[in-house]
Amino acid sequence: MIKKIKGTNDIIPAQFTDDIFAVEKWQFIENVIRECTLVYGYSEIRTPVFENTELFIHGLGDITDIVTKEMFTFEDRGERSLTLRPEGTASVVRSLLENSLHRKQQINRLFYIGPMFRAERPQKGRYRQFHQCGVENIGDSSTQADIEVIALFWTILHKLGLNNIELVINSVGCPVCRPVYNRVLKEFFADKLEHLCSDCNERYEKNILRMLDCKNEKCQHILNDAPDIQGSLCDDCSGAYHRIKQQLTAIDIPFATSSRLVRGLDYYTQTAFEFIHNGIGAQATVAGGGRYDGLVESTGGPSLPAVGAAFGIERLLLAMEAEEINIPEPAAPVFYLVIFDSDFEEEALRLCYQMRSKESYVELGAAGRAVGKQLKSASKSGAHYAVFIGGEEWQDGYVLIKDLVETKQYKISREGVTSEILLNWFENKK
Numbered sequence: 001m002i003k004k005i006k007g008t009n010d011i012i013p014a015q016f017t018d019d020i021f022a023v024e025k026w027q028f029i030e031n032v033i034r035e036c037t038l039v040y041g042y043s044e045i046r047t048p049v050f051e052n053t054e055l056f057i058h059g060l061g062d063i064t065d066i067v068t069k070e071m072f073t074f075e076d077r078g079e080r081s082l083t084l085r086p087e088g089t090a091s092v093v094r095s096l097l098e099n100s101l102h103r104k105q106q107i108n109r110l111f112y113i114g115p116m117f118r119a120e121r122p123q124k125g126r127y128r129q130f131h132q133c134g135v136e137n138i139g140d141s142s143t144q145a146d147i148e149v150i151a152l153f154w155t156i157l158h159k160l161g162l163n164n165i166e167l168v169i170n171s172v173g174c175p176v177c178r179p180v181y182n183r184v185l186k187e188f189f190a191d192k193l194e195h196l197c198s199d200c201n202e203r204y205e206k207n208i209l210r211m212l213d214c215k216n217e218k219c220q221h222i223l224n225d226a227p228d229i230q231g232s233l234c235d236d237c238s239g240a241y242h243r244i245k246q247q248l249t250a251i252d253i254p255f256a257t258s259s260r261l262v263r264g265l266d267y268y269t270q271t272a273f274e275f276i277h278n279g280i281g282a283q284a285t286v287a288g289g290g291r292y293d294g295l296v297e298s299t300g301g302p303s304l305p306a307v308g309a310a311f312g313i314e315r316l317l318l319a320m321e322a323e324e325i326n327i328p329e330p331a332a333p334v335f336y337l338v339i340f341d342s343d344f345e346e347e348a349l350r351l352c353y354q355m356r357s358k359e360s361y362v363e364l365g366a367a368g369r370a371v372g373k374q375l376k377s378a379s380k381s382g383a384h385y386a387v388f389i390g391g392e393e394w395q396d397g398y399v400l401i402k403d404l405v406e407t408k409q410y411k412i413s414r415e416g417v418t419s420e421i422l423l424n425w426f427e428n429k430k
C-alpha cells in the first residue's frame with residue numbers, strides 16, 4: 001500500500017480518531033479564527049501554495065535556516081525553480097503588490113489559513129506539511145497596528161479557551177541600529193567561539209543575531225551573558241518598544257520580555273513576539289510574528305510599513321489537548337427515516353429529499369436492511385427521532401415517530417404525509 005509522506009497528516013472525521021487530526025477540531029478552530037478576524041476587520045486572502053523560489057530567498061533571507069535547509073524546491077517542466085510556500089507573509093506581500101491592493105486602500109488587513117511546507121525533522125508539533133493561520137496588517141506604521149495583531153491573537157486564544165499561553169516580546173531593531181548591535185555581539189563573542197557549538201560558529205559569520213536563538217545546552221551560559229539589544233536601539237526603535245509595552249499594559253494583555261527572542265526570518269524590524277505554551281513539548285511556540293517594515297519595498301513595491309503573525313494550527317490543537325479543552329459535539333441528525341421494506345423506498349426517498357432541501361439534517365436507512373439494524377444505526381448516529389416509513393401504523397393511516405432521546409413515541413396522521421407536516425410537528429414539539 002502506498003503510504004502518506006513522512007511529516008504529513010490526514011485530517012479525518014472525529015469518529016475515527018481522538019487525536020488532533022480530527023476534522024471537527026480543525027473546523028472549530030477555523031470558525032473561531034473567522035469570527036475573530038471579522039470583528040477586527042481582516043479580510044481573507046488565498047494565495048497559491050507554490051511560488052517562484054526567488055520570492056522566498058529574497059523575502060525570508062538567503063541565510064535563514066528555512067531558505068538554506070528547509071524549502072521544498074523543484075523545477076517545473078519549463079526548468080523554472082518553484083517552491084512550496086514555507087510561510088505566508090512573502091506570498092501575501094507579492095499578491096498585495098501584484099493586485100495593487102496598496103493603491104486602493106491605505107491600510108490592508110488580511111488573513112489566511114492554509115498549508116505550509118518545511119523539510120524539518122518531524123516530531124510532535126513539527127511537521128513537513130503544517131497549517132498556519134496568519135494575519136498581515138500592511139500600511140500602518142503606528143504601534144497601534146502591532147497591538148492590534150497581538151490583541152487579535154490573544155482574542156483567538158481566549159475564544160478557544162486557552163489559558164496557559166505566555167506572550168514574549170522583544171525589539172530586533174532596524175537597519176539603522178541592528179548593525180550597531182551586530183558589532184557589539186561580534187566583539188562580545190570574538191574570544192568565546194571555541195566554547196560555542198558549530199551552529200553558533202556558523203551564525204557568527206553569517207547571521208550573528210541568530211546566535212541568540214541557539215538551544216544547545218553548552219552555549220547557554222555564554223549566550224545569557226551577551227549584551228542586550230536594548231542598549232543599541234536607536235531612538236525610533238526604543239520609543240516604539242516602550243510604547244508597545246505601555247499599550248499592552250493599558251489593554252491588560254500580560255507579557256514577558258526577552259532580549260534573546262530574535263525569530264528565524266530576516267524580514268523583521270522592531271517588534272518581534274511569540275506566544276508560548278509550556279505543556280506541548282519542545283515545539284512550544286504556538287505563534288510568532290512581528291513588524292517587517294522593509295519587506296514590501298524589497299519585494300519590488302513602495303516603502304510600506306507592515307506587521308503580522310501566524311499561528312501553527314497543529315500546535316494550537318496540541319495546546320488545547322494539553323489543557324483538556326473539548327470542542328462542542330458535532331451536530332447529530334434530527335430525523336432518521338427507517339424504511340420498512342423496499343416498497344416504501346421511494347416514499348422515504350421523497351420525504352428525505354424534501355426535508356434536506358429545507359435544511360433539516362436527516363439520515364436515511366437502507367431499504368432492505370432489517371428494521372432493528374436500521375434502528376441501531378439511528379441511535380448510533382445520535383438522531384433525535386426515528387420516523388417509520390411503512391409498518392403496522394402506516395397501514396392504519398399513521399406515521400410512527402420514536403423519540404430516541406427520551407424513549408417516547410408519537411403517531412401522526414400520514415394522510416398525504418409531507419416534509420412540511422413532519423417539520424411542523426417537530427417545530428411544535430420544540
Ligand code: HAM
Pocket residue numbers: 086087088089118120125126127128130131132134135136264265285286287288289290292307308309310311312313314315
Ligand atoms: P514562524 O515563526 O516561522 O513565522 O511560524 C509561525 C508558526 O507556525 C510557529 O509559531 C509554529 O506554530 C508554526 N510552525 C512553523 N513551522 C512549523 C512546523 N514545521 N510544524 C508545525 N508548525 C510549525 C512565520 O511563518 C511568519 N510568516 C509569521 C508572520 C506573519 N510574521 C509576520 N507575519
